Every structure is written in structure tokens, then in C-alpha cells.
Amino acid sequence: MKREIAKYVSECDVCQRIKADHLKTTGILQPLAVPAWKWEDIHMDFIVGFPRTQKGYNSIWVVIDRFTKSAHFIPVKTTYRAKQYAELYISRIVSLQGVPQTITSDRGSLFVSRFWEQLQTALGTNLIRSSTYHPQTSGQVERVNQILEDMLRARGLTYSTKWDECLPLAEFAYNNSTREFAYNNSYQKSLEMAPFEALYGRRCRTLLNWSKPGERVTFGPDLVTQAEEQVKFIHSNLKRAQSRQKSYSDKRRRPLVFEKGDHVYLQVSPMKGVHRFGVKGKLAPRDHRKMWASSRLELPPHLAAVHDVFHVSQLKKCLRVPKEVVDTSQIQIEPDLTYQERPIKNP
Structure with missing residues (x-):
């Protein structure tokens, strides 16, 4: 059970988006090829x-x-x-x-x-x-x-x-x-x-x-x-x-490989202009939201103006399939820490 609890906690959607990452920066250095001649x-x-x-x-x-x-x-x-x-x-x-x-x-x-x-x-x-x-x-x-x-x-x-x-x-x-x-x-x-x-x-x-x-x-x-x-x-x-x-x-980096179809978090920072993604303030999430990963990111419609190719250092692997995660922002908590569960509508 201890292992299952640790796995469940590590896959928490809120924790993955909010908590700071203390690991090495992802993405090893990929230098451009040395030119063959001057001003080419x-x-x-x-x-x-x-x-x-x-x-x-x-x-x-x-x-x-x-x-x-x-x-x-x-x-x-x-x-x-x-x-x-x-x-x-x-x-x-x-x-x-x-x-x-x-x-x-x-x-x-x-x-x-x-x-x-x-x-x-x-x-x-x-x-x-x-x-x-x-x-x-x-x-x-x-x-x-x-x-x-x-x-x-x-x-x-x-x-x-x-x-x-x-x-x-x-x-x-x-x-x-x-x-x-x-x-x-x-x-x-x-x-x-x-x-x-x-x-x-x-x-x-x-x-x-x-x-x-x-x-x-x-x-x-x-x-x-x-x-x-x-x-x-x-x-x-x-x-x-x-x-x-x-x-x-x-020496200060670690490799990170994604497969086509993986879900990832796009990391953003207030120092890099989170307001561009419609999120402002110091308490904004460190990672915006889950997206599909391929050679490019499948961005949501409200980010259509942003180019869809990102460096691997700005991505973080999502540890749980999005459909299995409950969107806590939709849950309305009462002052007494209770909430009212709405009945599911029949199709």
C-alpha cells in the first residue's frame, strides 16, 4: 500500500503543476554544426x-x-x-x-x-x-x-x-x-x-x-x-x-525523451512572461496545463497564436492520463469544507 500511495501522490495533477522542480535542467546541449566557411x-x-x-x-x-x-x-x-x-x-x-x-x-x-x-x-x-x-x-x-x-x-x-x-x-x-x-x-x-x-x-x-x-x-x-x-x-x-x-x-543537465502521443506540462515562469498565456501573478502555476506531445505540441485553442515548438527544458512529463484526473477548479467548496455533488445527467 505504501508504494501505491507514493505513486498516487507523485501523479497528483495539482502537485505536478505547482511544486518546484529541484532536479537538473532537462535537455542536453545540442550545438549547431560548425560552419565550413566564412559568412556561410x-x-x-x-x-x-x-x-x-x-x-x-x-x-x-x-x-x-x-x-x-x-x-x-x-x-x-x-x-x-x-x-x-x-x-x-x-x-x-x-x-x-x-x-x-x-x-x-x-x-x-x-x-x-x-x-x-x-x-x-x-x-x-x-x-x-x-x-x-x-x-x-x-x-x-x-x-x-x-x-x-x-x-x-x-x-x-x-x-x-x-x-x-x-x-x-x-x-x-x-x-x-x-x-x-x-x-x-x-x-x-x-x-x-x-x-x-x-x-x-x-x-x-x-x-x-x-x-x-x-x-x-x-x-x-x-x-x-x-x-x-x-x-x-x-x-x-x-x-x-x-x-x-x-x-x-x-554536467548540469539530464536527458529527457518524449514519445509521440505523450502528455506533457508546458512550464512557464513569471520571469518569462506568464501573462502571455493569460496567467498573471506570483502565485500562478509553474506549469500551464497538459498537452499532447509529438514533434510539436498540440496546443489548446487559446494558445493558437503561440508557436507550437518548445525546447525540452520547458516541458515536463505528465505522470497520469488526463481523463483520470478530476479538475479540482470545478469543485465549489463550502465554508464548512463540504461540497454538493451534482447528479449526473442521463444522455
């Missing part, structure tokens, strides 16, 4: 909420190469339409770096718009979007966003309404930081060089002399050979860095 696979994201500049800009479009870590920072306005972003994309990215094979982004309004999808289909670019409310998919661009914000914050007192004029120098500082002169650690340890050097095969010429005594300048066929060797070196370093990061991350 890129990240995109927006940083919003900046003071409006004299030219009307209030956001920054951040575009990063996943291979060399080099980035472009483009001032934009939140009122821009998809067509205006497409023109910027062609003039600021494609004209300089060519057409990428893949673009990894979140599910912002621009990246899910029909115009943007049709443009990338015409260019032959595959769109990879993060799962719902899981920005870790684009963790690299989130880190660069933090670096850029710190750069602009340091100059905010002087250039609060002219921060867009600082973006070219901020981009230069980020792409050319080295071990000897690193602005906010933007030297890429995984590359063992600055993004500019990884992209162009040489250090950038600046006011400071980066060349070392006796350093040889390469020309002709040797330059091509050196560039090929550098790409192999970067590729090897990135794979080694990914392996190391996965090893560290998986």
Missing part, C-alpha cells in the same frame, strides 16, 4: 529600447558570422517594414559578404514575415528559427548584444542621442580586438585571434602597430595556402570549443 552561416537579432537619435534610429540590427565571429551593427527604426530591412540586408550584408547558406534567428515579426521568407527562398538561404521562448538557440548573438550594449553604455553620457554615430567605431573595436588590446573581452578565445584576422587572414592596420619584430608579410601563392591553413585551424578550434562547452553544460 550567420546569426541575426535586434537590440531595442535605445533613446531615439536625431536621425530617428531607436534599434540596432546585429548580424554575426558564426565562423569568424565578425559582426555588423546596423542602426534601424522599429517602424521599418520588411521591404526596408530587405534593402538594408542587400546593401549592408550581401554586397559585402555574399549570400549566406543559413540564417539563425528568433521568431521576431520580421523573421517570420512572408516577405522575408520569400526573399530568402529566392536567394537560396535556409532559415533556422529558435524554439519558442528559448533565446539560448542564438546564444552567440545574445553575447555580442551584451558587449555592444556595454560599449554604447560607456559612451551614453556623452552620446545619448548620437549613439548611432558611435556604431562604426564600436564595430571596428569589436572586430579588431586582440589579446593585447581587448575591449570587453571581445578577443575570441575559441578562434585564438580577433574576428577581423579570422575573416581576412591578417591583422587590421590601425594607429597602433600590431606587427611584431621580424614578422614576415605573406604574398602570392603562400597567402592562399596560409588562408586555407587558417580556416582549418579555426574549424578545429571551434569544434574543440564546442566539445568543451557541451561537456561543461551536460
